[in-house]
Amino acid sequence: MSRIISTALILLSLVFLVSCAGPADNENESSADISGGGETDAPDSETLPETDVLEFFKSANLGGREIRIHTSTNIVDNGNGMSSSNKYIEGSGRLSGDIVNDEVYERNIAIGETLGCVMKFTHVNLNYNQVLDSISVPVRAGEDFCDLIINDQYALVRAAFNGYLFNLLDDRAYVSHFDFEAGGWYYDYMKELTVSDSRLYIMAGDFFIDVLRNAHALYFNTNMYTDLYGSPDELYALVEDGGWTYSRLLELVEGAYADKNGDGLTDLTDNFGIIMPGAEGSLYPFIFSSNVRSVTFNYENQPSMITDTDRASSLCDTIMSIYRSRGANYQFKTDTIMSKFTSGESLFLNYFRIGDLEESALRGMKGVGLLPYPKLTAGQEQYYTTVHDTAEMGAIPSTCRIPGEVSLLVQAMMRYTNVHVLPKYYETALKLKYAQDEPSSRMIDVIRNGITSPFELAYGYQFERPLYISIRDSINSGSNILASRFKALQQPAVSKLRDFVEAFNRN
Template sequence: MKNLYRISAALLAATVAFSLVGCGDETGGADVTAAPEVTDIAETTAEPETTAMTEPELPPADFEGYEFRFVLQNDGYGEWKGRELGEGEQTGDTLNDALYERDLKVSELYSVSLKPLFTGDLVRLLKNTVTAGDNACDALFIQAPQLTAPAMNGLLFDIKQLPGLDLENPWWDAYAAKTLSIGGRLFFTYGDMNICDKDLTWLVMFNKKIAESYGVGNLYAEVADGKWTFDLFRGKCAGVYNDLNGDGVVNDDDLFGLVTPYDRTMLAFLYSCGVETIKKDESDLPVYAMDSPKLEEVFSRVLSLYFDGGCALDVMRVSGNWRRTETMFSSNQILFYVECMQNVERMRAMQDDFGILPVPKYDEAQGEYINMVCDFATATCVPASAPDPARTGAVLEAMNAYSKMLVMPAYYEVSLKTKYARDNDSAEMIDLIFGRRYFDLAYIYQWGGSIGAVMKLAGKGDENVVSKLESLREKTEAAIQKTVEAYAAG
């Protein structure tokens, strides 16, 4: 097979233990002064990324065989190893071959060779690249929480300032760019070249066999009619419990209406119900919004689902092994399994059919279904020391443009919809799920530890979310202000 990449024999070998936990707290600085006309940052709706497109119109350039280096997560990250670039040759795998074709087109268009560098400590490589000025890499895919300190410390290039890169183009996530910018500056974002953020989009899977047994009705129709609300979802979960082994103990050997990680899924439900922790003022600056009555209301309703009625289970509380949820679902012990999109792929060997749904919304008046992107999705960033910003902008623009044309159809239509989804309705649900996703600045930056506190309270079943957030408010607002000042100074 034709080999596309020039991969050195000694790829970067540093390996770190993989963690799903976000970065630590940001503290210091003065209180935030809220500007007038605070806006709702949830108003932008991205188009589903499966729209067919023709050959993108990109300006020609000749970069004379330049070796453009992308830094990706290595094998130490397990299933989250970076896969934004393919294997460097055609293998017969639909997604890999689409990646290969895209990379070949960009290589020929700009006379560049594309080199993946896999490492376990991506932030260290970024720091060394900038401080040493050795041009060791051109772009990186790093988990968003790990990018907050580099963004504040001047290690990243403002993506909005890259010549030849247009965030208005459909191959960039418009909502991500709007949400993740601070004061008009954007140091990391997402486009169609990114795959990890798609894998980490939250959704609901349901077991069709159990759904039929319990008469839950046509869930696809409920979604299509705008009736797939949290209250309806909670009602479907209620009453679905069976002590399958008859031991009189509620554990992971039983049948449940809902099994999910209580902490992260609490956030998914808050966001899907339209709760925002941060808003933006007229200067694109983040403003604290965790004091909304709606947050308290939705939090309480979710806790009621988790802990009242015995229909829900957090596997970590009884087994300490989050993977146990996967075997429970495939063994027909779970009606609703709320997790990330990658779990659809993990269920490919499941014998019984399952369906895919968006996370339920607040009420029928809410216009759209909103689906969380988990915080540790790897984002695109560029070192502040980029020696040729125009070249970097051109290559990233082309990689994302051809990703929309070639890679996303392979990812959505073939991998998710044809290979893993079990019916046409689920395929339509995937379009709906990716049509409106939610990125939360407070979740990514972990300002003041507020979001971590919400997750911890959810896991324990503690209803005191209002008092806890209020106790952290000064610290959180100070952390927000520190970030704002760092962005302004950079």
């Protein structure tokens, strides 16, 4: 029933948009021209035939409105070069016979015609640490430079904190068509990217498909596993039975090491159980798969720092045992780690994401399997998946004059993608075309179901990142110094966290 009500509200808001003043009215911009609509209950959108997915948007008429979309085309610098999500946003602009590309093409044509709008795409080819300036400079100058930004979470959270983005929940000055409870939205994920029940800046969901593509997966060489331990079916079954833990990973890592040149020394030419590109970003999927956090939230959604570090110290011991194991090596650079894995010289590969299955390096290798990152203990309730902070998500710049029209476009895109595009990508391309065996397809489900959005991964740069820093420094020192290191960071972190919350709600 709630879905029926929310759908009816979308219909009613389409009617109201023509009569409600918004930012566009104040700037002599024409608001959306909406005709039709009605006050009767709309049917539940979940029961509509696929061909009617845009039925609730057919009363919209944006009168040829141009909606300017700045979309990332930057290749992720992770050693393999995972392509941007633009091929699923803008697409190629033509039919090619590729099942996903053609769905994207048909979606964009159908939505443009249904809403009566023109989507103008501008490519933004900037590294994750350069994107913020492309937003802040025009916003601070008061420039109406684009209507929708699709770019890295790393930059968007910083733009949100500094007040450069439009508050998606502030519908006092415009008619919003967002329905975050409808299919396709990752609303829980989005709420982790704010510290206020009345402020929301960053959009995540099926249309912004990079959230899924940037979900961390632990890749492994199934052929190497078979030679060492037997059928990988045992490992897949362990995951599905809930018993895949770091202690088991450590056993497999240590058993896979081989001194290839027989010199008795560990060097980069040896075979390893697992390889990682340093002890920096590679740590995040390990840390957050445990669900150990340094920040908790109360019932008012206000964050505070933990005081009991016992579980964090146990996690530190566990991660250290892997990184410091003879079977592991974290001295590889990101531009060499993939070739080391694909040449059959490591059992496990850390740091890469589900979307890397699309790329040529893994597609050209026989015997690729993937798993969720393990649990800290078998008693942990589920597997947790970290999304890398270069995942490309959506936001509206604060200088946008037509947020209502943008919300209408995004809501339509989200709905259509949820019904048509995502199934083709997820079920057909990802799980059938790219995954090399049926158990790996099941593992993709486990990884996706565990996706989480740790607040401290997004905003930890604001308050010392005490958990991450303490574990990183312990690995580098060779001794678990988490308790003392965390304590030293805790007091300034608490103060900075408090300042962050106040500033976030003020900007």
